[in-house]
Amino acid sequence: MNERHTSTALILVTLALIAASLACGRQTTLTPQIIVATPTTAASAAEVQPTAPEGGEEQPTALPEPTSTSVPGGCADGMHFVADVTVPDGTAFGPHEHFIKTWRIRNSGSCDWAGYYVVFDSGEPMGTLDQPIPDTPAGEELDISIEMTAPGGPGNYTGRWQVRSPDGANLGNLTCIIVVESGEGPPPAGEPTEVPMGEATEEPTSEPTAESTGEPVVPPANLRVSGWGMHSLTFAWDDAGGETGYILMLGNDSVSLSADTTSYMWEDPPCGITVEIVLIARDSGGAEIGRVMLSGIDTPACPAQPQTVTLQSLPAEDGYVRGLDSGASVNLEGDIKVGDGKQNSQQQAFLSFDISAIPQGATIQEATLDLSNYTVDGDPFAALGVLRAYKQLYETLDTGDFVAGFPDGFAEWSGPPGTANVTAQVQRSVNNGVSRFQVRLQFQNKTDNDGAGDRLRFPEGGPALTITHVP
Numbered sequence: 001m002n003e004r005h006t007s008t009a010l011i012l013v014t015l016a017l018i019a020a021s022l023a024c025g026r027q028t029t030l031t032p033q034i035i036v037a038t039p040t041t042a043a044s045a046a047e048v049q050p051t052a053p054e055g056g057e058e059q060p061t062a063l064p065e066p067t068s069t070s071v072p073g074g075c076a077d078g079m080h081f082v083a084d085v086t087v088p089d090g091t092a093f094g095p096h097e098h099f100i101k102t103w104r105i106r107n108s109g110s111c112d113w114a115g116y117y118v119v120f121d122s123g124e125p126m127g128t129l130d131q132p133i134p135d136t137p138a139g140e141e142l143d144i145s146i147e148m149t150a151p152g153g154p155g156n157y158t159g160r161w162q163v164r165s166p167d168g169a170n171l172g173n174l175t176c177i178i179v180v181e182s183g184e185g186p187p188p189a190g191e192p193t194e195v196p197m198g199e200a201t202e203e204p205t206s207e208p209t210a211e212s213t214g215e216p217v218v219p220p221a222n223l224r225v226s227g228w229g230m231h232s233l234t235f236a237w238d239d240a241g242g243e244t245g246y247i248l249m250l251g252n253d254s255v256s257l258s259a260d261t262t263s264y265m266w267e268d269p270p271c272g273i274t275v276e277i278v279l280i281a282r283d284s285g286g287a288e289i290g291r292v293m294l295s296g297i298d299t300p301a302c303p304a305q306p307q308t309v310t311l312q313s314l315p316a317e318d319g320y321v322r323g324l325d326s327g328a329s330v331n332l333e334g335d336i337k338v339g340d341g342k343q344n345s346q347q348q349a350f351l352s353f354d355i356s357a358i359p360q361g362a363t364i365q366e367a368t369l370d371l372s373n374y375t376v377d378g379d380p381f382a383a384l385g386v387l388r389a390y391k392q393l394y395e396t397l398d399t400g401d402f403v404a405g406f407p408d409g410f411a412e413w414s415g416p417p418g419t420a421n422v423t424a425q426v427q428r429s430v431n432n433g434v435s436r437f438q439v440r441l442q443f444q445n446k447t448d449n450d451g452a453g454d455r456l457r458f459p460e461g462g463p464a465l466t467i468t469h470v471p
Contacts, residue, residue: 075109075110075111075138076109076110076111077109077111077165077169077171078107078108078109078110078171078172079105079106079107079108079109079163079171079172080105080106080108080172081103081104081105081172081174082103082104082105082106082141083103083104084101084102084103084104085102085103085104085143086099086100086101086102086145087099087100087101087102087176087178089175089176089177089178090177090178090179091178091179092178092179092180092181093150093178093179093180093181094150094180094181095150095151095152095153095154095180095182096149096150096151096152096256097149097150098147098148098149098150099147099148099149099150100145100146100147100148101145101146101148101176102143102144102145102146103143103144103174104141104142104143104144105141105142105144105163105172105174106139106140106141107136107137107138107139107140107141107142108139109138109171110138111138112135112136112137112138113133113135113136113137113138114135114166115132115165115166116132116133116136116163116164116165116166116171117131117132117133117163117164118131118133118144118146118161118162118163118164118174119161119162119164120159120160120161121160121161121162121173122159122160123157123158123159123160124151124157124158124159124288125159125247125249125278125280126148126149126150126151126157126159126176131146131252133163144174146161148176149254149256150178150180151180151282151286152180152244152245152256152282152286153180153244153282153283153284153285153286153287154180154181154182154285154286155179155180155285155286155287156177156178156179156180157177157178157179157180157286158175158176158177159175159176160173160174160175160176161173161174161175161176162174180286216241216242217241217242217283217289218240218241218242218289218290219240219281219289219290219291219292220237220238220239220240220243220246220279220281220289220290220291220292221237221238221292222237222238222292223235223236223237223277223279223292223293223294224236224237224294225294225297226263227265228300229300230300231267231268231300232265232266232267232268232269232300233265233266233269233297233299233300234263234264234265234266235248235263235264235266235277235279235294236262236263237262237263237279237292238262239260239261239262240281240289240290242283242289243259243281243282243283243289244259244282244283244284245257245258245259245281245282246258246259246261246279246280246281246282247279247280247282248264248277248278248279248280249276249277249278249279249280250266250269250275250277251269251270251273251275251276251277252275253269269299269300270299271299271300271301271302271303272299272300272301272302273298273299274296274297274298274299275297275299276293276294276295276296276297277293277294277297278291278292278293279291279292279293304470304471305470306365306468306469306470307468307469307470307471308466308467308468308469309357309358309466309467309469310464310465310466310467311353311354311355311464311465311466311467312353312461312462312463312464313336313351313352313353313458313460313461313462313463313464313465314352314353314354314461315460315461316332317352317396317397317436317438318332318336318349318350318351318352318458318460318461318463319331319332319333319336319349319350319397320336320337320338320347320348320349320350321347321348321350321397321398321399321401321402322341322343322345322346322347323345323346323348323399323402323404324345324346324404324446324447325404326399326402326404327398327399327400327401327402328345328399328402329399330397330398330399332397334460335375335457335458335459335460336349336350336351336457336458336459336460336462336463337349337455337456337457337458338380338387338441338442338443338455338456338458339377339378339380339384339443339453339454339455339456340380340383340384340443340446340447340448340453340454340455341453341455342451342452342453344447344448344449344450344451345446345447346442346443346446346447347455348401348402348403348440348441348442349440349441349442349456349458350392350394350397350401350438350439350440350441351438351439351440351441351458351463352394352436352437352438353436353437353438353439353465354435354436355426355429355430355434355435355436355437355465355467356435356436358430358467358469359430359471360430360431360433361430361431362430362469362470362471363427363469363470364423364426364427364430364467364468364469365423365468365469365470366421366423366466366467366468367421367422367423367425367426367427367465367466367467367468368419368420368421368422368465368466369389369411369419369420369421369422369439369463369464369465370418370419370463370464370465370466371389371417371418371419371420371441371458371463372416372417372418372419373458373459373462373463373464374416374417374456374457374458374459374462375456375457376416376455376456376457377453377454377455377456377457378452378453378454378455379454380443380454380455380456381413381414381415381416382454383445383448383450383454384443384444384445384446384447384448384454385414385443385444385445386412386413386414386443386444387412387413387414387417387441387442387443387444387456388406388408388409388411388412388441388442388443388444389409389410389411389412389420389439389440389441390403390407390409390410390439390440390441390442391410391422391425391429391437391438391439392438392439392440393429393434393436393438394438394440395436395438401440403440403442406442406444410422410424410425417456422437422465425437426465426467430469437465439463
């Protein structure tokens with residue numbers, strides 16, 4: 001062999017080793033949901049593989065970069081596989097063993113990625129169907145991790161995912177190959193798996209078998225929603241034949257079910273989203289017998305969030321009524337007064353709040369009346385005693401709304417007033433469908449007959465009512 005041919009042979013051997021190494025790392029099987037995608041800065045090695053010899057001389061052929069597509073705006077999409085960060089091809093696991101598969105890829109195009117995603121394409125799904133990819137600038141690398149579960153039967157399994165643009169164009173494939181052993185878990189660290197380098201692994205057959213049961217092989221059918229709850233969905237289906245178990249994929253979640261199961265209640269699913277449901281029947285070797293799916297399934301609505309509103313009293317409806325044994329006059333202008341005046345007559349205050357925006361039937365979680373915004377004339381608590389508050393639907397204020405006695409109220413103060421809990425009172429008003437919550441204030445004693453004003457003054461719109469309700 002001359003020197004030129006010797007050099008060529010060495011180059012081809014080296015390229016073949018590199019290609020075989022990359023090919024092994026490039027395809028890895030697995031499944032569940034994308035957990036995290038982390039930008040990286042590592043550069044990738046070029047991928048090449050030799051072609052079969054022709055005419056007595058091997059001609060190395062570079063592996064093609066994943067398809068790039070033109071995008072409006074002048075940039076081009078592209079994805080380059082860099083490395084298997086975890087779970088090299090041929091890694092062995094025990095039945096139903098959980099693991100995390102991580103690929104490293106590069107945005108090899110000139111378009112920044114926004115709204116791109118990974119979607120399951122073919123083979124053994126072992127979990128998630130599709131997940132978004134974090135926004136990634138052109139030229140940057142990132143790690144994509146998917147939580148997976150090995151199938152229940154021994155054998156070699158392959159799953160394929162694709163990186164896609166927002167318009168659905170395929171930028172390239174990510175493949176995962178694992179070996180499920182009949183034991184309880186993977187072999188000890190460092191023990192080689194029986195996957196020959198450079199040879200394709202055998203995917204589980206899609207041809208139905210029923211070796212373990214002797215039953216006729218029948219795929220599952222008629223997957224349907226059979227029950228709805230406030231916090232659950234129930235699915236039912238016609239049982240498969242010859243299956244030894246099922247995998248039910250619930251959006252980004254999945255659950256393994258035993259043979260002959262024909263229903264499942266999904267408790268506490270993520271609320272207010274639309275999901276795809278996939279039921280896969282498997283035989284004793286873990287091969288797929290058949291699948292059936294439901295698309296566009298809406299999970300139960302999210303609970304209504306509490307709303308809080310603060311209402312100021314209405315100056316046009318607030319006021320006070322003067323009198324002794326009955327109302328003598330009404331004042332709707334200026335400050336709202338409660339106490340006694342220079343004429344030694346009692347002044348009863350009236351406050352009105354518009355609650356019409358709260359729907360009838362709403363649940364009032366909390367309602368607070370705030371009377372802390374006031375000024376003082378004289379010494380009303382020393383002269384007139386206790387101040388009490390009453391719920392009184394007076395609608396339009398007139399002298400007939402004056403109350404001569406001093407009945408029990410929903411709140412009272414022996415000193416400067418602050419806040420009062422009126423949750424029960426507001427709930428009754430809402431249940432009755434009235435548009436106003438109205439309050440009367442009065443002191444225990446009508447007057448101290450000293451010819452001087454002893455009273456509280458509330459400015460127009462000063463009193464406040466804060467309500468938290470659902471919905």
